[in-house]
Amino acid sequence: MKKTVRHLLLALLATSSAAQAAGPTAQALAFTCAGCHGTDGSSVGPSSPTIAGMDPDVFTDAMLDYKNEKRSSTIMKRIALGYTDEQIREMGFFFYRQQPRTKPQKTDPELVALGKSLHDSYCEKCHEEGGRPGDAGTLAGQWMPYLEHAMSDYLNDQRRWPRKMERKVKEAVKAEGERAVPALIQYYGSQN
């Protein structure tokens, strides 16, 4: 009987190893992101963005930029190097399918109102629907500390501005001074 069990176990082993030849699924690949970006891409920490619901092209652009050192990072370059371009694309579509689960953040209503007004004037055309996940990235509901880091990178030339964004942000700053960027961040953080 012992022998029988041994044979059956061997057979099961053989079956599972054969199945593994198909490669890991996108979901399996995405498991490794959960540590920072939360389960299925909905971030629970303040410095990592939520990538659930993210546009797959935006995701792919970001990962490839990390991989090719076109975007500065702390650890993302090393992580990105671990995936093939095709795997990155599959992950992009995986995260796009996920419903982002954002958490409420404490915001200043006055700044939120100003931020909304600035967003409508300078940002809405690219980041449509108040910055909800779309072809220009996700702003609505992102953790405000993450947004502050990101904007700081842009403003300090640590990160390459997308076309027109620099002009638009600087127009907003020109219009409302130093309150402009914090107001925008407050507005995006206020949405969940």
Next chain:
Amino acid sequence: MSKNTSASLTGFLFVVLCLFGSLAAYATQHSATGAAASSNIPGAEGEELPFTFDPKTGKRIIPDSRCLDCHGDEKQKTDVRDDGTPVKIFVEHAQLTASVHGDHSCTDCHTTIERVPHRKAPHVAVSCVDCHRDTWEKFKDDPEGKHERLKVVLEQIDSYMDSVHALPNKQDQSRTNATCYDCHEAHNVGELGSIQRKEKRLKNPEVCGRCHEKQLEEYRDSDHGKAVLEKGDSDSAVCSDCHTTHKIASPEKDAVKLAITRNCGNCHEDAQRTYFASYHGQVHRLGYTNTAKCYDCHGSHKIKGEDDPTSEIHANNRLENCRTCHEDANDNFLSFWPHGDADDRANYPGLWFFKIFMQLLIFSVMAFFWIHVLMWLYREVMERIQGKGFIEDLDHPEVVYFRRFPTVWTWIHALFAISTMVLILTGTTLLFSHTAWAKAVVVFLGGTEMEGIIHRTAAVIWLGIFTAHLAIAINNIWTKRATFEWFGSTSMLPNWKDWDDLKGMFRWFVGRGERPEFNHWTYWQKFDYWAPFWGAGVIGSSGIMLFAPEATATVLPGWMFNIATVVHAEEALLAAIFLNSVHFFNVHFRPERFPMSTTIFTGAIPMEEFKHDHRLEYDRLVAEGTLDRHLVKRPSRRADLAASFITTVLIVAGLTLLTLVLYGVVTMPN
């Protein structure tokens, strides 16, 4: 269960599970491959997609609304490029929806746009050509014919491809001089008869003027320009009416010069009709551009009425135009009617009179002689059926001939016939410049200038022969002045006997009398002889006037060119038709003579034929006992063959000319 049996069962189960495991692995891989083949979107197989990606190509589908976020914002119709220069980005979406392309999405045409917002400065490259060609290929057999207009579009595309606009730009060879959407408002292409098209027509000068600025400035000040740009009159000419819409080429090219001139006539029909009736227009219609064209006199872009002092056709400025070609033109050129209309009695009564007179002459002469021909033919046929008339006696071939012409007349007739035919051929190519044969003949001759040289050379020979003949005739009469009877039997001058013969012939035609007997010259021969005197007077004098216009204008007013052109052509027409039909019948084709008479080239006429046609002269010579002096041997076989040969050539040439001329008359426009 024995130990052995149990071991065997366990081994069997192992094998089955291994097989199952392998199959499962194969199936997993296979299904993964299958999904990839049917979709380019990871994990999209059979799933309701929450986003807009084309499941087949995996490409993003960009909805028009996304484009219109920026391109439909009326408050921000311009943006700045990466280099800081302004760029118009606004698209009137309602206009696009109402256009012929209303069913298409933005990215149907803007295929290079893959991402919004644009990650890179967008490269606007719309392939109108490919799309229209592909669509036509797809729908050309559609029974509803919904895309029938595409056929025209494709023709226009072909024209454009051959045009100067499709050539690489000299300053920037990476682009063409102009492409579809430089002229067509890309988002506002209207269907036939739509308001968009009407508006587009009025905008045409401004559109062309974006590149052709100087021309637009001139056009603005012209009558056409004022009507279109100031009054919104879409009936007045815009650029494309003259230059065509797609087959644009340099106006230095002959084909363009011809096309533009032809296009003026699309509106100015009368002006073109009268222009084509003039020498200038005839040459043009033959496909040559060395004579004055509309814009040579009227100007091209700054066309104005003749009352405007700045107009090129104002009385004060017109002579300068004439002098462009006619360097020595004097004031008399100003009285030339460039658009003189011989059918317009009210405005050109003199011209009208000459044309009517010449046409009456043609109709009456041709009517009379064609009736004469037909009746004569009828009578001879009837007589031959009855065994009467002159019938060659094959048992007794003629050996004695009567000498009618000395050698000098043979040469004079041959040269006269050849030069006349050359004049008819080269002259009628102008008169019938609308025909394909005229164009082919001119090309064969080497162009209108060469044709002019040939025509003038033939005219000089013709007049030279005519003068030489006059000298010989006068000398003959002078020599015989003591005995010459002006109205005698050998004189060419008409007399009462001719009148009686004419009446006698008609009686014979209708069977009410015998065929008259004739002297040395019959009345129809006298007519053939005297007709060229009239012809020489009319054609010769008008021809000399047209030969050298500057010299003519030193003594004659310009409108004489108009009259000379009309009478020269009409008289030539009369001669061409008369000689190649009536003269040919009288001499060659009537049954007694058919297929030809070679007498003019052999100089001799068979005795029996002479007796039949000139009985009175025969009787007179017999009575005088001088017949022997005129008798000659039958011409040698070689002389006979040579005479037959040249007569055949001339008859065939004459009949060919007659055919071409009659074809020209019948197909003459208006």
